[in-house]
Amino acid sequence: MPLQDVTVTIDLVKPSGLVGLGKPLILAEKAGPSTIKNYSDIPAVKTDFAEDTNAYKKAFAIFAQEHRPKEIAIATYDPKSTEVTSAVEAVEKYYWNDWFFVLTANAEQADKLAVADFIESQKFKIYAVKTETEAERAAFKAKAYDYVIDFYHPTAGEEADAALVGELGSQTVGSITWKFKELTGITPIDVNEAELNKIHQDGAIAYVTKSGFNQTSEGAVVSGEYIDVMHGKSWIKTNIENGIQQAFANNKKIKFDHNGINLLEGQVVTTLLQAYTNGIIAEDDEGNPIYSVTAKTRAESSAEERSSRVYNGLSFSFELAGAIHEANITGEIKA
Structure with missing residues (x-):
């Protein structure tokens, strides 16, 4: 397993109804x-x-x-x-x-x-x-x-x-349906x-x-989920992990306070915005990407987390852009 200090777990909550990652x-x-x-x-x-x-x-x-x-x-x-x-x-x-x-x-x-x-x-x-x-x-x-x-x-x-x-x-990733x-x-x-x-x-x-x-x-995997969904899920996971890992490497120290937390949160937001641009994340009627990011403050973190220097307070969610695979169209011809 490659060395890493960041693990992202993504759960797809669907309403009813590496880098390139292509090699x-x-x-x-x-x-x-x-x-x-x-x-x-x-x-x-x-x-x-x-x-x-x-x-x-x-x-x-x-x-x-x-x-x-x-x-x-x-x-x-x-x-x-x-x-x-x-x-x-x-x-x-x-x-x-x-x-x-x-x-x-x-x-x-x-x-x-x-x-x-x-x-x-x-x-x-x-x-x-x-x-x-x-x-x-x-x-x-x-x-x-x-x-x-x-x-x-x-x-x-x-x-x-x-x-x-x-x-x-x-x-x-996210720009096509299969x-x-x-x-x-x-x-x-x-x-x-x-x-x-x-x-x-x-x-x-x-x-x-x-x-x-x-x-x-x-354009589906064996379970029936769509390939672009699974591909996009992996893309978001690896790009968030890579972004935060890079933040650790590029800073002498990321303090366990609002500055450090904001820095990590920014890496997540950057990835989600790129995912929206790629076509993974949906937009609302006003053209805004539909995602949310939540970051617990230092005060909301436990003393044990702070002493062990492990921040567990970042979470996010988003709505999938999906794709149209079929269309049912009705019409009438008037004499």
């Missing part, structure tokens, strides 16, 4: 000691992984997208070794490295579920997995993951999960409305043609 990591089987390496283009990947390997195919799908990331990472594991023998062991080993979306290149279903279980337990980064059968979808749906995207795409040779992350993952998006190199599947509804009921998304446009059919 992909590919977990790939490869003989030899486990390594993790960054790649800025597909020719660089080819030096370590042949074109017929799944790792290369995943990377190719990422770099083929219009809004591709500046770089990706690939971490390896070897089932015949005595160290890192599986995809889940690799993601555990490299979890705190610089990446946000994880993909599996060679994993079987059991190992995919193990990766999903681990990612879910951490409640921060996101796993995008490709499923090819209804049974595979059902296995993920049974666990109602909040941090797993299930992309159902049975077409052989197409890495839809990698294309999805490559196209959408590195765009400004529905309606076109992916380069991915063929829409041929399904009727009932079949697509079943895919969505199973917690998966697909790539389809609607009104003549090729597009992602939904």
Whole structure:
């Protein structure tokens, strides 16, 4: 775990009705000691992984997208070794490295579920997995993951999960919904409305043609929450943590009084305002961001907190901007 002195817990209260956080990591089987390496283009990947390997195919799908990331990472594991023998062991080993979306290149279903279980337990980064059968979808749906995207795409040779992350993952967090998006190199599947509804009921998304446009059919994680919500939640968490950590580093001393508390509160407000600008936080009818920040005064803090130099008095809430995914429009034609 990286060294840090700030922990932010965010609870989404929904009414009824790192930094960029877009870098992909590919977990790939490869003989030899486990390594993790960054790649800025597909020719660089080819030096370590042949074109017929799944790792290369995943990377190719990422770099083929219009809004591709500046770089990706690939971490390896070897089932015949005595160290890192599986995809889940690799993601555990490299979890705190610089990446946000994880993909599996060679994993079987059991190992995919193990990766999903681990990612879910951490409640921060996101796993995008490709499923090819209804049974595979059902296995993920049974666990109602909040941090797993299930992309159902049975077409052989197409890495839809990698294309999805490559196209959408590195765009400004909060600025997009993951529905309606076109992916380069991915063929829409041929399904009727009932079949697509079943895919969505199973917690998966697909790539389809609607009104003549090729597009992602939904923008949700397995649990049904929206991807941009989960991505935005992680963005706010990491940026508040980073902002306050930077305040500690840039000041000789932050006193336990109104000056120090105001300084910490300002870091939270700065992040929330940027989240509003990005499209994560909603605005009211007057165009103001809908959020609140509460900071307990020194007097409201306990003597034990002051003596241990731990301030527990900052809290915040906000309303999600959300997105419109469907529209029902009524009208009439008059003679």
